[in-house]
Amino acid sequence: MGTILDLHSHSESSEDSRAPVEAYLNWIRLRRDERPVDGIVLTEHRKFDRDADYRELEDRFGLVVMRASEVETDYGHMLVFGVNGELLHRFDFANVHLNAQELIDAAAQSGAVVVPCHPGRPTIGLWEHYRHREPLRNVVAVEVLNGGSRKGEELQSRELAETHGYRMVGGSDSHLVSLIGLCATRFEADIRTMEELVRELRDGRYDAIDFRPGRRSPQRSHTASDV
Amino acid sequence: MVTRAPAKTFETVVIGEMLGPHAIVITREQARNYALACGMSTPRFMSDEDARREEGLPAMLTPGNMTLGILAKLVTDWLGSGSGQLARIGTTFRSFVHPGVELTLHGFVTHTDQAARSADLDVWMENEDGERLVVGTATVAFGPAE
Structure with missing residues (x-):
């Protein structure tokens, strides 16, 4: 059967998003034909919403909602799946200079997994750091499809993944309701829980999947004053 | 010229409704x-x-406030001249907007509030490579039902 998950999204809990989780799920329901995702992972910036409970929404929309984090490290931004008490005790997720190697190692030891996101992005992506520093150890996967990527970033991300033998995931990085699910990850396994997601990210079979449409042919006008 | 739509009413607003895309060159x-x-x-x-x-x-x-104003106009043109008003708009400027290049304006209705008679929208401006340079959300409010 398998599972398709958008592994990277931001709800109104992140300071730069105004998207309610309910609106995300409603949008996926509306756009199911073009973005057939089974669920989303909320990766709020520099925090973990330990007490958020989306079970009622999951039941109402028939979709999976999981909670994770996007943190900032000395090797760029990273998604942390399987956030647990041990990680929260040891690391201040609000710190924008977390030690990436320590985080990756601590995650592996405590039942979590760290996935560098948009690695081809200037300044905050893994690729730029690898140009000047030793590669990180024990990276299992990187995000090669990101809904917010600029031209050339995803090519850079793929090259990095192929060079280092990393597996590849995708996520929309949505901060707007209508962009949810545009990039995702297709797993061969059925996944309903964070424990299953962490297990599959480490050992399972999956690939990044792109649901972004081809560019539409817009109505043409000629100058800003015509809009 | 882009033709102004007929006056939008709350009753005709549908989640998923699209604004644009409109191509412009500043x-x-x-x-x-x-x-x-x-x-x-x-x-x-x-x-x-x-x-x-x-x-x-x-x-x-291009000045940031100018791009914000252009996105606001995308919304107000869609509203037309009825009771609907732009109540709020907020944008994030993700990348430089250089004049002289082709840009496309996009929007979607993402949520409606029956009690408040309002609707939320996503709006953004992207370049020819599909890169979203300015993104934002807006809320439109309609007057009491007649």
Whole structure:
């Protein structure tokens, strides 16, 4: 059967998003034909919403909602799946200079997994750091499809993944309701829980999947004053 | 000219409804005139040469408030001249918007509130490579039901 998950999204809990989780799920329901995702992972910036409970929404929309984090490290931004008490005790997720190697190692030891996101992005992506520093150890996967990527970033991300033998995931990085699910990850396994997601990210079979449409042919006008 | 839509009513707003896409080109003259009208005579808004020489930028920029205003107009044109009003708009400026390039304006209705008779929208401006340069959300409010 398998599972398709958008592994990277931001709800109104992140300071730069105004998207309610309910609106995300409603949008996926509306756009199911073009973005057939089974669920989303909320990766709020520099925090973990330990007490958020989306079970009622999951039941109402028939979709999976999981909670994770996007943190900032000395090797760029990273998604942390399987956030647990041990990680929260040891690391201040609000710190924008977390030690990436320590985080990756601590995650592996405590039942979590760290996935560098948009690695081809200037300044905050893994690729730029690898140009000047030793590669990180024990990276299992990187995000090669990101809904917010600029031209050339995803090519850079793929090259990095192929060079280092990393597996590849995708996520929309949505901060707007209508962009949810545009990039995702297709797993061969059925996944309903964070424990299953962490297990599959480490050992399972999956690939990044792109649901972004081809560019539409817009109505043409000629100058800003015509809009 | 883009034709103004008939006056939008709350009852006709549908989640998933699309605004645009509309293609536009902001000319250098428009960007410069906007900046001067706002009292912003900094080199980045005056000419490509000034932006390069004085600020090390690749080309002159469109003022952020101008791009916000263009996205606001996308919404108000969609609303038409009925009771609907733009109640709030907020944008994030993710990348430089250079005048003289083709841009596309997009929007979607993402949520409606029956009790408040309002609707939320996503709006954004992207370039020819599909890169979203300015993204935002807006809320429109409608008057009481007649």
